[in-house]
Amino acid sequence: MNAPLLEVEHLTMRFGGLVAVDDLSFTAMDQRITAIIGPNGAGKTTVFNCLTGFYRPTVGRLTFHGRFGPVLLEREDGFRIPRHGIARTFQNIRLFAHMTALENLVVAQHNHLMRASGYTVLGLFGWKGYRAAERAAIERARYWLDRMGLLARADWDAGSLPYGEQRKLEIARAMCTQPKLLCLDEPAAGLNPRETAELAELLVEIRDREQIGILLIEHDMSMVMRISDQIIVLDYGRKIAEGTPEQIRTDPVVIKAYLGEAEDEELPEEVREDLARLGGGA
Amino acid sequence: MSTVATVGPRATAGGFDLARALKEAGLAAFVAFVLFVPLAGFKLVGQEGQLALEYRPHWVLIGTAAVFVGHLAINFIRAMRGPSQRARGEAGAMARFFTVHARWFGLAAALLAFLLPFTPLGNRYVVDVATTVLIYVMLGWGLNIVVGLAGLLDLGYVAFYAVGAYSYALFAQWFGLGFWEALPIAGVLAAIAGILLGFPVLRLRGDYLAIVTLGFGEIIRVVLLNWYDVTNGPDGISGIPRPTFFGLEFKRYSPDGMTFSQFFGIEYSSLHRVIFLYYLILILALITNWFVLRIRRLPIGRAWEALREDEIACKALGINPTNTKLTAFALGAMFGGFAGSFFATRQGFISPESFTFIESATILAIVVLGGMGSQIGVALAALVIVVLPELGREFEQFRMLLFGAAMVGIMVWRPRGLLAFREPTVRLHGRGQGEEAPR
Numbered sequence: 152m153n154a155p156l157l158e159v160e161h162l163t164m165r166f167g168g169l170v171a172v173d174d175l176s177f178t179a180m181d182q183r184i185t186a187i188i189g190p191n192g193a194g195k196t197t198v199f200n201c202l203t204g205f206y207r208p209t210v211g212r213l214t215f216h217g218r219f220g221p222v223l224l225e226r227e228d229g230f231r232i233p234r235h236g237i238a239r240t241f242q243n244i245r246l247f248a249h250m251t252a253l254e255n256l257v258v259a260q261h262n263h264l265m266r267a268s269g270y271t272v273l274g275l276f277g278w279k280g281y282r283a284a285e286r287a288a289i290e291r292a293r294y295w296l297d298r299m300g301l302l303a304r305a306d307w308d309a310g311s312l313p314y315g316e317q318r319k320l321e322i323a324r325a326m327c328t329q330p331k332l333l334c335l336d337e338p339a340a341g342l343n344p345r346e347t348a349e350l351a352e353l354l355v356e357i358r359d360r361e362q363i364g365i366l367l368i369e370h371d372m373s374m375v376m377r378i379s380d381q382i383i384v385l386d387y388g389r390k391i392a393e394g395t396p397e398q399i400r401t402d403p404v405v406i407k408a409y410l411g412e413a414e415d416e417e418l419p420e421e422v423r424e425d426l427a428r429l430g431g432g433a
Numbered sequence: 434m435s436t437v438a439t440v441g442p443r444a445t446a447g448g449f450d451l452a453r454a455l456k457e458a459g460l461a462a463f464v465a466f467v468l469f470v471p472l473a474g475f476k477l478v479g480q481e482g483q484l485a486l487e488y489r490p491h492w493v494l495i496g497t498a499a500v501f502v503g504h505l506a507i508n509f510i511r512a513m514r515g516p517s518q519r520a521r522g523e524a525g526a527m528a529r530f531f532t533v534h535a536r537w538f539g540l541a542a543a544l545l546a547f548l549l550p551f552t553p554l555g556n557r558y559v560v561d562v563a564t565t566v567l568i569y570v571m572l573g574w575g576l577n578i579v580v581g582l583a584g585l586l587d588l589g590y591v592a593f594y595a596v597g598a599y600s601y602a603l604f605a606q607w608f609g610l611g612f613w614e615a616l617p618i619a620g621v622l623a624a625i626a627g628i629l630l631g632f633p634v635l636r637l638r639g640d641y642l643a644i645v646t647l648g649f650g651e652i653i654r655v656v657l658l659n660w661y662d663v664t665n666g667p668d669g670i671s672g673i674p675r676p677t678f679f680g681l682e683f684k685r686y687s688p689d690g691m692t693f694s695q696f697f698g699i700e701y702s703s704l705h706r707v708i709f710l711y712y713l714i715l716i717l718a719l720i721t722n723w724f725v726l727r728i729r730r731l732p733i734g735r736a737w738e739a740l741r742e743d744e745i746a747c748k749a750l751g752i753n754p755t756n757t758k759l760t761a762f763a764l765g766a767m768f769g770g771f772a773g774s775f776f777a778t779r780q781g782f783i784s785p786e787s788f789t790f791i792e793s794a795t796i797l798a799i800v801v802l803g804g805m806g807s808q809i810g811v812a813l814a815a816l817v818i819v820v821l822p823e824l825g826r827e828f829e830q831f832r833m834l835l836f837g838a839a840m841v842g843i844m845v846w847r848p849r850g851l852l853a854f855r856e857p858t859v860r861l862h863g864r865g866q867g868e869e870a871p872r
Contacts, residue, residue, distance in 0.1 A: 233751030305861035
């Protein structure tokens with residue numbers, strides 16, 4: 152049950168002269184919530200982009216114990232990685248805005264449906280097997296819409312949903328790919344305290360019920376401290392601490408790294424978001 | 434364009450702001466004056482073998498005055514009608530109504546199309562124009578896959594039309610293939626051309642993609658023009674065989690076997706072939722429509738639309754963007770190829786002249802005017818674009834002016850196309866159930 156799910160060894164990512172991630176190693180366990188925290192620009196999103204194939208790491212080995220056994224992520228094409236069981240969400244929501252919520256979730260099951268439709272040929276003639284597969288896909292979508300409390304708005308354009316529901320829909324879309332590891336890039340950004348609390352509950356529930364690992368980048372410390380099983384702290388691309396929430400809370404190195412951030416917390420919400428966007432994109 | 438309408442003078446609480454309206458009308462009149470002086474102010478006339486300029490100040494004055502009064506009148510009417518917001522809301526509702534009941538409108542239109550040759554309207558000229566309309570409808574539906582669904586702006590679609598036409602013409606010339614044998618080959622070759630175009634442009638989007646596809650369209654045309662040994666260059670290919678009705682030819686007499694009129698024991702009429710061609714393209718177009726409607730609801734169709742919305746999110750969901758884009762290019766091109774074969778067999782003669790950029794632009798205009806992704810909208814737009822210049826024939830030299838004005842009008846009043854309302858490919862709740870989405 153407590154097997155390693157993702158092993159990151161000596162991950163280094165350089166952009167020209169800039170070292171965004173510097174010799175980072177950590178292990179994310181199955182059925183655990185692993186949080187990556189750190190000041191803005193620490194390289195958190197870069198780690199995500201390496202894991203999900205958007206960047207090819209300069210150095211490092213990323214072993215994922217996926218659906219078909221262990222796989223080296225740094226050697227895979229980006230669009231193939233989800234097939235091994237990694238799903239992700241984005242810092243700035245990337246839904247298919249002009250498609251309905253339901254369609255967003257059906258698109259997430261593309262590869263499975265594509266095979267079921269005989270790569271379009273059989274589907275074109277309304278083959279029975281495909282119709283059954285599509286019904287099953289819609290059922291799965293309905294299940295996740297229901298869990299996110301979006302069932303009544305299933306036929307809305309994703310872009311016309313309120314912000315908080317768009318965040319939820321993006322998580323639902325990721326879950327529809329049936330991942331083994333769910334990577335969430337600042338899922339609480341822009342949510343109010345009540346929504347954040349709901350989100351925390353939801354993530355714990357996903358971990359326990361779906362029995363998958365979750366990798367989380369988050370700035371909201373209250374949430375990170377409450378739900379994480381393990382926390383990794385990055386600063387300037389390096390890992391400066393690792394441990395349980397209790398250990399991290401009292402770690403002098405972490406406190407030092409975050410002291411500069413203390414006044415950051417008092418900035419207005421919009422400014423903080425902007426900073427996060429500027430820093431996290433690197 | 435829609436912002437222009439709202440920025441314009443609006444009814445204040447008191448009503449009509451005369452000073453402001455006068456000022457704006459004056460400005461419009463000035464612009465019109467500047468334009469009219471060179472456009473209408475002079476005329477070249479032949480006098481005793483020489484060219485001379487005739488000055489026509491009255492034309493300039495009439496034009497300018499018309500613009501001034503017209504501008505004032507429009508503002509006045511707008512002010513009387515209140516905010517233009519409501520009008521646009523109703524227009525949106527109309528588009529929605531059309532799209533939601535698309536099946537019935539489509540069936541009615543198809544029925545009308547089937548009956549057309551037998552109505553009193555169905556003379557040779559009308560059937561001929563209707564055939565042209567249907568070619569453009571089919572091309573529009575084909576391009577709709579690439580532009581409307583996959584969101585890849587393609588300015589070189591005519592290239593595939595040309596590939597289809599030349600495939601049939603050349604296969605008929607060299608290997609003696611008939612229309613029906615050559616049709617699938619033409620489709621396949623056009624699809625291959627689509628993939629060839631697709632590969633280099635995989636990473637491009639928007640403007641850059643448009644430029645490269647534009648270039649591709651020109652490359653094909655220039656190759657056809659210069660590869661004299663194969664394509665006969667600018668002289669074109671003539672004597673392309675006409676299609677047969679299950680082997681029956683549309684001639685008065687046939688040296689080899691029966692003709693259509695002999696077989697059915699009816700008197701020969703040259704109209705038979707025209708009507709047959711009409712039904713042929715009608716059926717080809719309906720097949721295209723069926724295919725597009727169907728594929729839109731399949732995983733590949735949804736992936737196209739998702740790709741149009743956000744490519745990065747698609748990758749994160751495991752969708753292979755390369756294959757998805759290439760299928761869109763290939764299938765869109767395939768229908769262009771079918772239409773091209775039909776064009777070749779209908780004309781009996783093709784040359785690179787028929788495949789210039791203006792054709793690509795016309796087809797793209799049909800897709801954009803129709804409302805990207807809307808099947809009925811595309812059909813309507815094709816009708817407008819082909820029939821409007823025909824109706825304008827009596828206006829002679831002002832024909833294109835009228836056409837341009839109509840285009841501007843459509844884009845002002847319906848900036849997102851005639852019918853821009855997207856019907857979801859799948860619903861969880863029936864219409865009117867579930868929560869009502871904000872519009």
